[in-house]
Amino acid sequence: MKQGGSDAAKRAAGEAAAETAEDGMVIGLGTGSTAAHAIRAIGRQVDAGLDVVGVPTSFQSRELARTAGIPLADLDEVTVDLAIDGADEVAGGDLVKGGGAAHAREKIVDASADRFLVVADPTKMAETLSYPVPLEVLPAARTTVAESVRELGGDPDLRRAERKDGPVVTDNGNLVLDCAFGEIADPAALAADLATLPGVVEHGLFVDVADAVYVGSEDGVTVREL
Amino acid sequence: MKQGGSDAAKRAAGEAAAETAEDGMVIGLGTGSTAAHAIRAIGRQVDAGLDVVGVPTSFQSRELARTAGIPLADLDEVTVDLAIDGADEVAGGDLVKGGGAAHAREKIVDASADRFLVVADPTKMAETLSYPVPLEVLPAARTTVAESVRELGGDPDLRRAERKDGPVVTDNGNLVLDCAFGEIADPAALAADLATLPGVVEHGLFVDVADAVYVGSEDGVTVREL
Amino acid sequence: MKQGGSDAAKRAAGEAAAETAEDGMVIGLGTGSTAAHAIRAIGRQVDAGLDVVGVPTSFQSRELARTAGIPLADLDEVTVDLAIDGADEVAGGDLVKGGGAAHAREKIVDASADRFLVVADPTKMAETLSYPVPLEVLPAARTTVAESVRELGGDPDLRRAERKDGPVVTDNGNLVLDCAFGEIADPAALAADLATLPGVVEHGLFVDVADAVYVGSEDGVTVREL
Amino acid sequence: MKQGGSDAAKRAAGEAAAETAEDGMVIGLGTGSTAAHAIRAIGRQVDAGLDVVGVPTSFQSRELARTAGIPLADLDEVTVDLAIDGADEVAGGDLVKGGGAAHAREKIVDASADRFLVVADPTKMAETLSYPVPLEVLPAARTTVAESVRELGGDPDLRRAERKDGPVVTDNGNLVLDCAFGEIADPAALAADLATLPGVVEHGLFVDVADAVYVGSEDGVTVREL
Known part of the structure; x- marks a missing residue:
């Protein structure tokens, strides 16, 4: 934030x-x-x-x-x-x-x-979006999604918690991958790609x-x- | 099934x-x-x-x-x-x-x-897919997703449980909408539409x-x- | 039911x-x-x-x-x-x-x-309670709780679902063990025992x-x- | 910690x-x-x-x-x-x-x-336990449990997250109340009381x-x- x-x-x-x-x-x-x-x-x-x-x-x-x-x-x-x-x-x-x-x-x-x-x-x-895109992911999918994010040119980082051991858990019980893509030239295309990754509950692009x-x-x- | x-x-x-x-x-x-x-x-x-x-x-x-x-x-x-x-x-x-x-x-x-x-x-x-497509949805999204499914021409039905009161809950803690679309002429297009609906954790089309x-x-x- | x-x-x-x-x-x-x-x-x-x-x-x-x-x-x-x-x-x-x-x-x-x-x-x-007592349990604890139930004289049975594969999942995302204890002579004592089992979210005895x-x-x- | x-x-x-x-x-x-x-x-x-x-x-x-x-x-x-x-x-x-x-x-x-x-x-x-006792609670129960904790002489505090908005969510999808009881003279008695509160998934006393x-x-x- x-x-x-x-x-x-x-x-x-x-x-x-x-x-x-x-x-x-x-x-x-x-x-x-x-x-x-x-x-x-x-x-x-x-x-x-x-x-x-x-x-x-x-x-x-x-x-x-x-x-x-x-x-x-x-x-x-x-x-x-x-x-x-x-x-x-x-x-x-x-x-x-x-x-x-x-x-x-x-x-x-x-x-x-x-x-x-x-x-x-x-x-x-x-001018152009470049903030790391948070992906809420099912816990079982965090490594397969991370791999797919890398194939899309992104750098995924599992968000760690400060006041509990291990990762941040969302209000829905899932995990968060913060994915740096650099400058996002075509947010609509990236959004479509991220939405179809199995195990992605929701990505943070609002297009x-x-x-x-x-x-x-x-x-x-x-x-x-x- | x-x-x-x-x-x-x-x-x-x-x-x-x-x-x-x-x-x-x-x-x-x-x-x-x-x-x-x-x-x-x-x-x-x-x-x-x-x-x-x-x-x-x-x-x-x-x-x-x-x-x-x-x-x-x-x-x-x-x-x-x-x-x-x-x-x-x-x-x-x-x-x-x-x-x-x-x-x-x-x-x-x-x-x-x-x-x-x-x-x-x-x-x-x-020949053509026509089986109702199950959507796993976040509990908070079941009515907004149902409305979007209707706009896509589908008929959503919240799956009820037999051995508990209320709806079927998935192993991930979410709900299931069984969505009848009749004959699905273009599964890839429908899959892309369903994947982008906010609150859809995963749809049942494997394209x-x-x-x-x-x-x-x-x-x-x-x-x-x- | x-x-x-x-x-x-x-x-x-x-x-x-x-x-x-x-x-x-x-x-x-x-x-x-x-x-x-x-x-x-x-x-x-x-x-x-x-x-x-x-x-x-x-x-x-x-x-x-x-x-x-x-x-x-x-x-x-x-x-x-x-x-x-x-x-x-x-x-x-x-x-x-x-x-x-x-x-x-x-x-x-x-x-x-x-x-x-x-x-x-x-x-x-x-006259006396004898209905199997449902225990809502964290998924990770279903076998350790089942073992503890047996030590308490009960017969635990993981509740299976009808409209999904695998077990019934509760609205809280947990599993259910239906535990037959025969006639429950002292419900308060059994309730106290069940409440302290690690992994039991809630038992069905209301004493x-x-x-x-x-x-x-x-x-x-x-x-x-x- | x-x-x-x-x-x-x-x-x-x-x-x-x-x-x-x-x-x-x-x-x-x-x-x-x-x-x-x-x-x-x-x-x-x-x-x-x-x-x-x-x-x-x-x-x-x-x-x-x-x-x-x-x-x-x-x-x-x-x-x-x-x-x-x-x-x-x-x-x-x-x-x-x-x-x-x-x-x-x-x-x-x-x-x-x-x-x-x-x-x-x-x-x-x-010499005596006095560390605030964390209670993992079902989200729906956080206020009723907090009230019961006060009746037991404790001071409950919903644990806030640092890297997400709102509260810390556990790996099981629940919330945490950190409950200060001062010096805990009889940990076994408090543990028994906490275990029976409806909505307490698990308390942090290991007796x-x-x-x-x-x-x-x-x-x-x-x-x-x-």
Whole structure:
């Protein structure tokens, strides 16, 4: 998880995206520090009378949403009108996500939304994606997937945990391979290749999923529609 | 799981494929009644001195292999030379698998093998695939995936369990949607579409994975190289 | 899952227990055919204006509650006032549960309730518990637990699935050992022994958890307070 | 995970315990930095001709054992003769384990061994256990278990992850509550209480499991038989 952006920039992006919430909406609630600003802002709107339901993308965003007082639903009860989520890197409309190992559920929620807003600070913006792509993999497949990643030109690295022995385990019980591909010239092609590898539960490339990017700064927000 | 084929036909296919095992090989051991004949045959060859190591594709095949006396390894310790596995339906070289809900690990093992032999009886052979395609899905994604399957022209059905309340849960802790698509004119295109749906852990289409199909009958075996 | 009781008896028990629901309550919703009658009855009361929130004990009861129109919450959002759940066998106030492999979450919910009502038909009632006790076990522990069960005088049997290859997998991703102990003279002692076996996630003995037993029949309901 | 001990002390303990390995043994291989010394020492003995099979207690110890060249088996294939494992705290013969979140599988293996040797450095030794006891809990039970822990006089703390968003997830897909009880006057009584809490998969108290404690120092090893 790149942590370089200023909190003010993250806040500007998150709060601007939260402003688009409207009465009656079901809102997908993203994971990470920028999305957290959006969740808290939506919570304040709910306190002020906004009538929305949130669908968390992770354990973390669910906790935050409950603290913020946002009524919650599960994804099988509703359809998502608006999703607001962060990214580890943004180039054009394509994203790398998964620094927080929550990208499988994030993609399920974000891709199902009628409209998906990415919130980011300037440190996340790039000309070309080059952030290592996290792959959530079934434990039994970590070596076969790693081999296939190498054949695709990538350098896979099993993500280790800090507060348990052994690897990071996702909320779904799987492992994470962080795969450095250098500059990713054709994200759509790489995404298609990664999706078909047996044992890959979800990769962190979000291609053609976002509808707009909100980039915050100390001075305000730039919105780019896609 | 289609159970229509005769045991003699299944045995003929499984045993013929097992004959291709050679000293020093690492062998992927498939799941289901036809692959079980191959496992038992390999076990008898091991008793007679064959030096191989097995990599099971499921809890079931692991148990059977241990009973048969085949030394076992995990997939992260070895690379697979030969895989022998059954199918629910075979058309040309394409398969539908997953009636036993083990298709994720089966695909991981079968696709990693240098050579993958499908073993089947004549009731599994079809001109065009039309068997419902099992999708292993993350529990949180079962309704969004079901909706996407409908948009792709399929009819998804959550697989219910018989010996527990609620749905079948896979060995990986996920759910199964059996998705009827009618006749599947372009399995490769459908496979690519299914692989990219967020929340799909693995689909049951095996396209361009098999190297040969062994079809048993009462009278013998027909081998088709692909 | 014993299925011997008449639907009328199950309905009588479930509906009588559902009558105790009051405005403002958080209600734990049990799993199985008798608890299903309670869920449907609560749903009708909700339609008629009852203001309650349900906490499902399983995938199955969650689905049923949604169909019945009961607002739902997760266990980390509320505390349970009343739980209504079935049993595979009842003797005195002690139960065997787990025929549906949902007993871990059932026990979490039922034991946390201020008041837990067991609903049953006469075929479930016994002088002494003798129904095989389901143990949910971590996959890695199934043989060591089986050995320990034998030392405790039990006969463990790994529950096989019907609609997947291999064993039944619980909603938590674990396995089930059905352990026949014959007549269980001292359920509290056996429960204490089973709870301490390494790898046992939850056993199906519910000792000193129930507050009342509702036994339905063709003619009505007998309520025994404990 | 207390990391205070010197590497020399850990090495002395681990290597002395490894010396007790004998031809033909099945050896449970513990998790953590002291057990790692034992694994490497056994690996060197295997290189020198020792004929043993290892049963890892975690992903980490399995990786280390493979690197060390120790042949491995799963727990359902063998029975364990000797287990060597570390601890976060040792008082008398009782232990707190689980700093690495691997205590469920560790307890399964260690408790099944004919003989279980604890390896520790002097910083782990205490008069009375007071290290926070890790509880592995089903995700659905984390709040009910936390409440029960408070009633038992403990202070539960959900363990947060560093390299993923949200909580640490164990290799079994569960969560960890670190529960501070102050000085634990009666570990056996607390262990019995914790074991019976619904939703507790495994607690980190190891009472009456160890057969000997090997305490290393810069000068050598003290062995205490229990």
